Amino acid sequence: MSSRPTPRRTVLTAALAVTAAASPLVSAASPAAASPGRGNRGGAPAGGGSVDHRAWTTFPQWSGGKGAGTRVVGGARPGLxxxxxxxxxxxxxxxxxxxxxWEYATWRSPVHTLPAPATEVVVSWNARTPAGTWLQAEVRVRYGDGASSPWYVMGRWTSGDAPGDIRRTSxxxxxxxxxxxxxxxxxVDDRASGLRITAYELRLTLYRxxxxxxxxxxxxxxxxxSDIPDRFEVPASRPGEGAGHRLRVPRYSQEIHKGQYPEYDNGGEAWCSPTSSQMAVEYWGRRPTAEDLAxxxxxxxxxxxxxxxxYTYDHQYQGCGNWPFNAAYAATYHDLQGVVTRLRSLNDAERLVRAGIPVITSQSFLASELEGAGYGTAGHLMCVTGFTDGGDVVVHDPASPSDAAVERVYRRRQFENVWLRTKRYNAQGKVSSGSGGVCYLYFPVRPTLRQARALASVGVR
Known part of the structure; x- marks a missing residue:
């Protein structure tokens, strides 16, 4: 069976270029070929793997940055x-x-020195943007030779799309x-060169x-x-504390939406990410109001x-699979947080599930590599909701013909490998890449002690 088509991605035209002299929206632009699709990403060089997740969330952390026109607010949920x-x-x-x-104000984080050099950086944020406001998130990295990159725009984001608002975009x-x-x-463009990222700083620009x-x-x-070992196969884990535990997560099929709303990528197989996100959001008891759905x-x-x-649609990517946009969407619901990170093994996922936190995973595979799926994919999101007594993986796979068919059980070894590997052979027999364990985690602003410990164990605080 052939793979599902990779979601579209287009190149920014010269008309979108922003010059340094014109605005605080400064980005480094270089002529580039079309970027690969979501399923064709995630490889990393050989060597020891590392994942570092760092976030600014507390009043002292926000206060430790450099603001220009911004103000830190306290309370139960401090912010900027x-x-x-x-x-x-x-x-x-x-x-x-x-x-x-637009009026604007900015904030810049302290420089974060990584505990281990990295080849990739993914930025995510949680925010509320009333109609008439938006934000831009940027990152600047330092290389191992001491040089620095320009400021890169990692998203221009608003939670809504009211008349006159900007359109959410990478x-x-x-x-x-x-x-x-x-x-x-x-x-990093050439990972084999040995070039690595050793530190970064983040910048926010708030507009109104x-x-x-x-x-x-x-x-x-x-x-x-992160810097994930370059590999076609990953070490197998043994069932851990999550074995035999399942979460009660709603079941939604993306396939029943095929052909709906072409302006948001036409439903069906293109909606795996928002469908998985919605299942996890509703697991936490949040959902859109009747007015929201009118x-x-x-x-x-x-x-x-x-x-x-x-509300996850990226107008430049022309799809709903932008990872940080999905995490940001989840955080628009009352007292929810969302992050994008990488996990090391299914034992990490077991620990989270056992604590009550579903895990939305990104993977790509041939139909023959994941028994019971019935399809191949160049990039697909699904929600891990539990484990059988024997340690096989219980998922809510939105690539199912109906809501009732969404819950599936995949063999542990097969699932772990297609999720965590960075290299694979595609349907044409050519080497392609995998996500290297990318996942979304959604959880409450005030998690339980067990949930907080499980999150800390995978580097999320």
Whole structure:
């Protein structure tokens, strides 16, 4: 069976380029070929693996950054807001074709020195952006030879899409000849060269309509930096503490939405990421209101999946599979957090599931490599919800013909390998790459002690 088609990704045209002289929206752009699809990513060089997840969430952490026009707010959920804007910027939105003036303020994190060198960085954030506001997240990395990259735009994001708001977007065409950005991932271009990332700093720019007094509120900003061994096969883990434990997660099929809302990538196989995200969001007892769903055709089942697709859609990538956009979507629900990270083995996933936290995993495989799937894919998201007594993996796989068929059991060894490997052979027999254990984790602002310990065990705090 042939693989499912890789989601589309296009190159940013010259018309979208932003010049340093024009704005704080400074990015490094270099001529680049079309970036690979979601299933064709994630490889890393040989050697010891490392994953480092660092986030800014507390009042002291936010206060430790350098703000220009921003203000730190306290309370039960500390965050960053616009205080006194430091200027205005005219943004010509390449997707809505609307040009508007915005006030802005900025914040820059301290430099984070990595405990081990990395080849990739993925930035994620949790925020609220009322209509008339938006944010931009950027990263600048330091290389092992002491040189630094330019500031790379890792997302221009708003939780909504009200008239006059910007369109949520990644930015293509960014690179400095040593590293480059593919949608949501900054990676070293030539990993075999030995070049590595040793530190990074993050920058937020918060925007609002001039004179409105509105502000985004950012509660969490962080990044996952990693260097995963280059491998076709990963070491097998033995069943651990999660064996025999299952979570009660809602079941939603992406396939029943095939052909719905072409403007959000047409439903069906393109909606694996938002469908998985919605299942996990609703596991935590959150869901869109009737008012939120009023725009959905009443003839469509599971309108909340349509809602998730709309509000995770990346207008540059032209799909709903932007990893940080999915994590940010989850965090728009009351007191939920969302992060993108990598796990080392199914034992990590077992520990999280045992603590009550489902794990949304990214993987690619041939139909013959995952028995019972019935399909092959160049990149697919599904939700790990438990483990059998023997340690096989219980998943809610949205690539199912109906909601009732979503829960499946996949053999432990097969699932672990297709999820954690960085190299694979595609349907044409050519070497391609895998996600290297990428996952989304959604969890409460105030997790239980057991949940907090399980998250800390995989580097998420």
């Amino acid at each position: 807001v616009v205080g006194e804007p430091i200027g205005t910027y005219t943004y010509a939105d390449p997707h809505s074709h609307v040009t508007a003036v 930015v293509d065409g960014q690179g400095d000849g040593r590293s480059s950005v593919s949608t949501d991932t900054l990676a 309509r001039p004179g409105s007094g509105l502000t985004p509120t950012v509660w969490r900003l962080g990044a996952m930096a 725009w959905v055709n009443p003839a469509y089942a599971d309108p909340q999946v349509c809602h998730a697709a709309r």
